[in-house]
Amino acid sequence: MATQYISDRDHYEVVIKKIRSAKSMLWIGTADIKDLHIAKGKDSEPFLGLLSRLLKSGVETRLIHAKEPGPAFREDFDRYPNLKTTLERMLCPRVHFKIIIIDGQWAYIGSANLTGAGMGMKSSLRRNFEAGILSDDPSLVESAMEHFDSVWRGEHCPRCSRRQYCSDPIQ
Secondary structure, three states: OOEEEEEOOHHHHHHHHHHHOOOOEEEEEEOOEOOOEEEEOOEEEEHHHHHHHHHHOOOEEEEEEOOOOOHHHHHHHHOOHHHHHHOEEEEOOOOOOOEEEEOOOEEEEEOOOEOHHHHOOOOOOOOOOOEEEEEOOHHHHHHHHHHHHHHHOOOOHHHOOOHHHOOOOOO
8 A cells, every 4th residue: 555645745756646547436526627738849838638538538527616617628628529428527615625546446535636836837936735645555545536426416515504605416
């Protein structure tokens, strides 16, 4: 088993690299999602380009986020038509966790939102101070998956007192 402490730039170097290696499933839970860019060869591309390629290769991808992203994200989203049809996405205004599950084998649990300042290519002078862990410990991965999936299934929806802020309640 491997559990690694992830801080600051490691989010980009380690977690994004692990996401790139996804073969069957990728679940991402984040409070905030913005126009995150990542390296692609000598250039950069929106993180959504990576998600698009993963979906095309058959990686089941779920995304839970707390609010609608801004116009730059929506513009990038529209550049990848398969995201509209194959990305499983939901909004939950109560989501504040940052959980990434890769192939049911790895879990990132930490503070970084899916933003440039949280996980992106920004310089050390502009990036957030973030911390988390990346682990393949089966009990930790299973617990993170169950937590994510309970929100995905809408388990909390019937008793939620924030439904008035939910644009598309699951239940």
